[in-house]
Amino acid sequence: MKIGIKLKEARVQRKWxxxxxxxxxxxxxxxxxxxxxxRTYPDLESLVRLSDLFEISLDTLLREDHTMTKDLSKNIKKGRKLKWIVALVLIICLPISFWAGQKYKNQRITYLSPTIVTATSIPEKLTNAEHIDLSFDVPQGLKYHGYTEFIENSVLYISLLANFETTNKSHAEKVEIDLSEHSDAELNSLKNIVIVDGEFGAPDKTFADFEQNEIWRVD
Incomplete structure (x- = not known):
């Protein structure tokens, strides 16, 4: 299986x-x-980060992707055996894993409050060629770090992520919510869009728990 397929499957499985x-x-x-x-392949450092992020071993990521293996081998002196390539990957990955772990271990992730989010632009007709524009104020001590979104039971749930960081003032942010990963049929079936203070809310909660954070609905 190609590494790209494995990466996409791992991402979709986690609804990221x-x-x-x-x-x-x-x-x-x-x-x-x-x-x-x-179209392209991750470099060694990115492979290690992907391995850590998706909790998939490097061996599993690289296995069966012969093109990827050949791409790595081009960076090694011509004539070296594959076992030396594997050994080199392992030698390089160990310090990179340690460095990445040290760099990110203190980056705790939290969720921005839904009450601070404003929808500045939502298309009249939602298609996967469109996007939703949001604006919000990031409180002191936090830094915007991206978003997650998920459609379930005709509701689009959006969560805004943040890192805890040493900042001395709040600041405004704007973000475009990309809809390209959803089909037009899925988007046409939407009845509501809400902002939640967790990753797609929580498995034991329903739309009723987040209705007060609604930014769009079909009348």
């Missing part, structure tokens, strides 16, 4: 958007898209 994964790896959304469709 490409934007969210991109924010975690500090790369662009187009980079994530290129990896998933097989």
């Amino acid at each position: 958007t490409q934007d969210y994964v991109a924010s975690q790896l500090q790369v662009s959304r187009s980079t994530i898209s290129s990896w998933e469709v097989g």
